[in-house]
Amino acid sequence: MINYTTDQDIAIITWEMTSSPMNVLNDESIPQFDAALQRAFADESVKGLIISSTKPEFVAGADLKMILRSNDKPPAEMLKVTSELNRIFRTIETSGKPTVAAINGTALGGGYEICLACHHRVALNNPKTVIGLVEVTIGLLPGAGGTQRLPRMLGIQAALPLILEGKKVGVQEAKNLGMIDDIADSPVEMMDKARAWIDANEKPLKPWDEIDRKTGKIVGKDNFKVPGGNVQSPVGAQTFSAGTAMLMDKTKGNYPAPLEVMACVYEGLQVNIDRALMIEARHFVKVATSKVAKNLIQTMFLGMNEANKGASRPKDQAKTDVKKLGILGAGLMGAGIAYVSAQAGIEVVLKDVSVEAAEKGKDYSRTLLQKGVERGKVDPQKVDGTLNLIKPTANAQDLQGCDLIIEAVFENRELKAQVTKEAEPMLAPVGLNVLGSNTSTLPISGLAQASAKAENFIGIHFFSPVDKMMLVEIIMGKQTSDYALAVAIDFTRKIRKTPIVVNDSRGFYTSRCFGTYSGEGMELLKDGVNPILIENGGKDAGMPVGPLAVTDEVALDLVYKIAGQGIKDGAIGEDDISYQVAKKFVDLGRLGKKSKAGFYEYADDRSKKLWPGLQDLFPQTAQQPTLDEVKTRLLYRQAIEAVRCFEENVVRTKLDADLGSILGWGFPAYTGGAISFVDFVGVDTFVKTLDRLADQYGERFRPTEALRERAGAKTLV
Numbered sequence: 001m002i003n004y005t006t007d008q009d010i011a012i013i014t015w016e017m018t019s020s021p022m023n024v025l026n027d028e029s030i031p032q033f034d035a036a037l038q039r040a041f042a043d044e045s046v047k048g049l050i051i052s053s054t055k056p057e058f059v060a061g062a063d064l065k066m067i068l069r070s071n072d073k074p075p076a077e078m079l080k081v082t083s084e085l086n087r088i089f090r091t092i093e094t095s096g097k098p099t100v101a102a103i104n105g106t107a108l109g110g111g112y113e114i115c116l117a118c119h120h121r122v123a124l125n126n127p128k129t130v131i132g133l134v135e136v137t138i139g140l141l142p143g144a145g146g147t148q149r150l151p152r153m154l155g156i157q158a159a160l161p162l163i164l165e166g167k168k169v170g171v172q173e174a175k176n177l178g179m180i181d182d183i184a185d186s187p188v189e190m191m192d193k194a195r196a197w198i199d200a201n202e203k204p205l206k207p208w209d210e211i212d213r214k215t216g217k218i219v220g221k222d223n224f225k226v227p228g229g230n231v232q233s234p235v236g237a238q239t240f241s242a243g244t245a246m247l248m249d250k251t252k253g254n255y256p257a258p259l260e261v262m263a264c265v266y267e268g269l270q271v272n273i274d275r276a277l278m279i280e281a282r283h284f285v286k287v288a289t290s291k292v293a294k295n296l297i298q299t300m301f302l303g304m305n306e307a308n309k310g311a312s313r314p315k316d317q318a319k320t321d322v323k324k325l326g327i328l329g330a331g332l333m334g335a336g337i338a339y340v341s342a343q344a345g346i347e348v349v350l351k352d353v354s355v356e357a358a359e360k361g362k363d364y365s366r367t368l369l370q371k372g373v374e375r376g377k378v379d380p381q382k383v384d385g386t387l388n389l390i391k392p393t394a395n396a397q398d399l400q401g402c403d404l405i406i407e408a409v410f411e412n413r414e415l416k417a418q419v420t421k422e423a424e425p426m427l428a429p430v431g432l433n434v435l436g437s438n439t440s441t442l443p444i445s446g447l448a449q450a451s452a453k454a455e456n457f458i459g460i461h462f463f464s465p466v467d468k469m470m471l472v473e474i475i476m477g478k479q480t481s482d483y484a485l486a487v488a489i490d491f492t493r494k495i496r497k498t499p500i501v502v503n504d505s506r507g508f509y510t511s512r513c514f515g516t517y518s519g520e521g522m523e524l525l526k527d528g529v530n531p532i533l534i535e536n537g538g539k540d541a542g543m544p545v546g547p548l549a550v551t552d553e554v555a556l557d558l559v560y561k562i563a564g565q566g567i568k569d570g571a572i573g574e575d576d577i578s579y580q581v582a583k584k585f586v587d588l589g590r591l592g593k594k595s596k597a598g599f600y601e602y603a604d605d606r607s608k609k610l611w612p613g614l615q616d617l618f619p620q621t622a623q624q625p626t627l628d629e630v631k632t633r634l635l636y637r638q639a640i641e642a643v644r645c646f647e648e649n650v651v652r653t654k655l656d657a658d659l660g661s662i663l664g665w666g667f668p669a670y671t672g673g674a675i676s677f678v679d680f681v682g683v684d685t686f687v688k689t690l691d692r693l694a695d696q697y698g699e700r701f702r703p704t705e706a707l708r709e710r711a712g713a714k715t716l717v
């Protein structure tokens, strides 16, 4: 609902949507907002307007479900919505009545575009408020004037990075950057400041507007000078040419939105604002109807929200709350888990073999908190309180009363069994009573044998570095109960991570699929492909690092150890490529990045170059494949493994599979994730391409029967 009230001669329009959790621009609110504005413009007793909200946020942006609905429809429909918004926002600017945005809370995307259309912006000083044009992060661009008004206000050099990076800033930074004009310390002061501005500015005119001599109406000025220089100025020209090249290199053409932003700003700033808005609308429709935007919105925004709310949580289980957490092992992972848990207000008992080792684990939190303070991300007053939540110890008795204990000792079955037996009796008998293992490779059902309560034993697999990686892969052992799953998911949500749920299997879901990326890199080497081409293929496909570089990071002795275990368990044969290559490298003492020698050679200045000796081990063939073929092999190899995991019920839902692939091992987000990738390329194309790859390179590519049956379908699931 959009409320309309007047306070003497000022109209106050307040957003208070009841039909959605947040204030958003959608089919319902847009006409209501328009009607409220028209009422104020038409009322002669109203001399100015204040736009605000009664909810915690100002306006969070456009309703992405609305955008998704239009994604499948003809572009003309999307253009209609965009043009309508532009018309409404432009009337704010040209009505002749001063309009102030009283920004009481977060204003993102379309929400901030409302503010930009206003003549003045005053924000309430609230540490939770964020402001920005975040559209590119979901494959869109600001389509309601943002790409045109912000550069006209701040200049090209200041505005472009904000739009291209989709940066969200706090109130003070927004003021420093010029994104808002004033800050108020209380809601009353905010409204007072808004009123005072209206009183002092009778007929405001934006610098890019002028009054038409004939009609007396406000129209866009033709020769508006952009602050700091327009697009043809030396600074402007340099920004656009260097920026475009940089973006091409960064996005590899996989993400169209940033380049469209560049084009949009470049073209728009050369004409008056009215024409510029039409240009922007055209570019907006182009990205908003793209498959990439659809994928990003579906998986990275709506899907992630769903997962964060606990989509995979068993519905019949009562809500649980971990207040006291035990962690066994204060190494890299244990220390990271302690940090994120204490940050969420959980009391942590951090146990290692000695107090010194446990203290060292706690020091990790101290360092991260200090860094956070330096960067303005952590409130200095909260540092001690957070640190006090972590109790380092070498005494298992201190674990008494923990709701949940997570084991993160060395990857060794016997040791894990021993610490499980030691810690389990310490769990609060009336508390939640769950034990989790952070193992990255050992099957959970096997580890659960050491537990007296296998139904309460579960895998809680974090990724390194824990504070940065959003994903937690929760692994159900054969006996794990829904109760334990609920506890693990509730805990994951409390520490603000994204959970996915998988069933026990070798490598679980993420490591199993990730292994195929690294493995296919080695297959390509074996086939005589130039290693530069292999690495570029990975990066061009949208993976964060090439397959050989990432294998170096994992370490070849670890790959060798895991593959060796796979052979022992009968899961793979000795001809397995990862085993063969890793063995060769371990024999040569080239263990990867940690030994400064692997597929690459690492210099002291942190630079790296491919090891020339690769040529002797894997002679290159005269006939090299195209970059596209390398990309196809790398992406399809991961996607078919994800499909197999899905069919085998290793991963339980499409959403978990997609999110796990993007957040867990860096599968490119523009595809929507490793399962959505199949729809992205088309099921039929996927199957045909796999058959061709299988014929050419090996059976590992061969589509499954179930997949073949779906070949004619529009979507895989």
Ligand code: NAI
Pocket: 328, 329, 330, 331, 332, 333, 334, 351, 352, 353, 357, 407, 408, 409, 410, 411, 412, 415, 419, 438, 439, 440, 441, 461, 462, 463, 464
């Ligand atoms: P780490 O070697 O850094 O730390 C292990 C810690 O366990 C050491 O501080 C050690 O002193 C301690 N420890 C050994 N015996 C103990 C005992 N009886 N009681 C208490 N503490 C004991 O190892 P990291 O990297 O933290 O790995 C821990 C676990 O997490 C392993 O199972 C590993 O597979 C898994 N993991 C590791 C990831 C990584 O990237 N390093 C990612 C995901 C999982």
